[in-house]
Amino acid sequence: MGNKQTIFTDEQLDAYQDCTFFTRKEILRLHGRYHELAPHLVPMDYTNDPDVKVPLALIVNMPELKENPFRNRIVESFSEDGEGNLSFNEFVDMFSVLSETAPRELKAIYAFKIYDFNTDNFICMEDLEKTLNRLTKEELTPEEVKLVCEKSIEEADLDGDSKLSFADFENMISRAPDFLSTFHIRI
């Protein structure tokens, strides 16, 4: 293996490779991207696991996330502190789940987290309304929004509690074959 890189030790790279869907080269490339976000904050040498977090405001300005209506929720779902500040581990985790090779079940779990705006483990009416407003730039009237959300819950709710639990969501995802290709960010 050719170039000697000093950003990570071999064991670290092996660990990253085993825990994510990326290869060594991609992980090094991701580190480059992470460093670009905040060059003064992120060290080039990660061999001793520095505890560095890049703030939310810088991450959502990445070209891959900038135009996404859910960029804030995506980053918040992957951050430990819930505020959206990502360490490098969380950064890699995020793009690993959103990569092409991640399985449907894993993506469904995180998609559920992303759409669950009030983090109560259910997608209720308000979560759906917020989702719809983000998707349509708030150009539907409130009655229309309510109608659409009610119809959605009616369609997807299996156990009749008028909100979507993770089981309902997963059932809907399993019947949408496009989900694997749409819930995917290329980096």
Add this chain to the structure above:
Amino acid sequence: MGVTSMRRRGTLKTGLLPGGNVALEKIGLTEEDVRDEIMSEEQDLVKELVTMSTRECIQAIRDLPMCMEDKKNIRNQVLASKSSKKGFLLTCSADCSEQISLSLRRCGVGLSSARQAVRLWQGTMKEIGGRFGTSVLSYFSFLKWLLMFNTISFLVNFGFITIPQLVQTSGRSPDVRFTGLELITGAGYFNQTVMYYGGYINGTKDSDFKYNMQLAYFFTIAAYLVLCGVSLIYSMARSFRRNFVLSDLSSGSAWRLLCSWDFSMVNERAVRQRKNNLRVQLKESLSEMMQTNFLPVSERMKQLGIHLCTWVVSAGLAAGSCAAIYYLCQYNLQQIKVSQNPGNLKEEASTLLLPFVVSLFNLVIPLLYSLLSKVENYSNPRFQIYVIILRNVFLKMSILSILCFHWVNNVTTNVPMCWESYVGQDLYRLVIVNFFFSIFGSFFGEFLRRIIGTRCMPSIGIPEFDIATNVLDLIYAQTLTWIGIYFSPLLPLIQMIKLFLLFYLKKVSLNRNCQPPRRSGRAAQMQTIYIALLFFPSFVGALSLVAYTVWCLTPSDSCGPFQGLNTTFEAVSLWMEDTAIISEFSWAVWIYSHMIKSELFFFLLALIFLVLIYFFWQITQGRKMLIILLKEQIINEGKDKAFLLEKLRTFQNLSLVPYHAENVHGPQYFERTYQTESDYSEGYQRGACPEEDTPPFASSALMQAMMARRQAEEEDEEY
């Protein structure tokens, strides 16, 4: 216990738990208890992972929905316990095997990353997907897939047929000079080269070059077609299972809200467009919901009448174009008969008339079809697309069938020279002219349309990339190539070059002239349909034509490797007769005479397959019933859960008395008193979500239920 349950366990940690520490205290659990619970879950997880093989273990770790530190933690624990297990065996050999497996894994990963680096057009496809979405990207992936088929075909043909022929005939050069026109007409200089069937000679008889060209030609093409067929069936079945069987969501609101947003779109204008489209679609579906669907009988009869008319008109157009092409073919044959000077430039150019007319029909008539579909009024836009595709496929396949009919019936008897080379040249010309018409189609359909749409008539607007037409065009060209493999073994090379150029052409045209599609989604289902179309009329048709040629038609006497035989397949029979003399291969001869040659064998095989199909169909019906029953069961369980939680709540509210620890196995859930009812929201109230800090009642009960289960498991272990 599968990986799914491990994933569920993993979710305990990641905070698919309710509201945090406040919630836990309110239901009487301390942080200690929860942490212990989590620790024991982790131990179980590690124990399960250790029992798996390395590759399964890594796959399972990757699938865990935990944060990276936890995954690394678990991985280290698993590695530690695996190495400690091995520590009891010979440490030296264990070390060696560990090193070997590690280096093998690194090697494998290095190979896969190298493969990714040389993957063709990776960056371009990312760009296209980012700007136009996954449905347009599917056209380009389809193109790449066809390119792979043609590459394999070319390599196989070149390696096994062309190279031996070139080696054999090195030294001989054709009599005709090379003029530039050959690149388009395919005749002239190319006529006597290895480009066509006529350039191949079976040389086993007169030279000491022991290569049986007959068998090589036959078996190479047969093997390639079988490989193609198997790969197409496999792709089709896999695609069908993934995209059709499981999904029965017609574009419902839930799907549109939660599953349809394309996260890979990064272009600002495209995103804005997509939002607009979604809004328009939602408004449309809302207004549809409002409308009542009652049409009076006269309206419906009128609709039916219109549908019938358009179908008759489209069938008439297809039949008319077939008739025109047939007469043109007959005319061409007559011209050959009366032609005095076969090398005449004008006559060679006149052979281009047929492909020109065919491609013109293929371009113009679909436009007429789309005009017709505007007249009709389909309630379901998806149905409309299916109808358009069906009509186009019908047109293209009927044109191809008439051409095949002409080749098989008329050309074999009326052409003085090599009829296979004649057919090969016809196909070559069709492929080349089709390419030029694709360029023209792009030019007129996209470039000019954009100019008109932006400068002259802004109401039309910027065109969308018409995926269906382009994909059907690709399928048509691929059918021509597959038919042509027998008559012109190097035709896949032409198709390869053509596809390569087409990719860049379409990419440039797309970027400059088109906007992202308005109707989102259903890319996966359309992909399945395209693969199915590639298999059913296209590949099966080509295969049947080649099979008919090989089995029933007489090869021409003056050229080609099969001169002098009655049918091409006779070469195999003769070979079998020769090997029958050698006793070592008598099993092969037995297989040939009793299985391939006998009809009884195939009849029995077909009967067995029919029985199996009926059997599997019955199983499918049974499973559908099961799905309905399970759905009802889920609803009933939800109602049960609500009922039990209600009981639990009333019970807890009543019990303000401390509970004796001996009476209940488990932590003291019920010792604390609860303050007011208002702290707990009714989990099953319609639509209301609590805004305060207190957790929904349902999830606290979930926590209690999990603790109870843990307790029960510990009890089981005790006994």
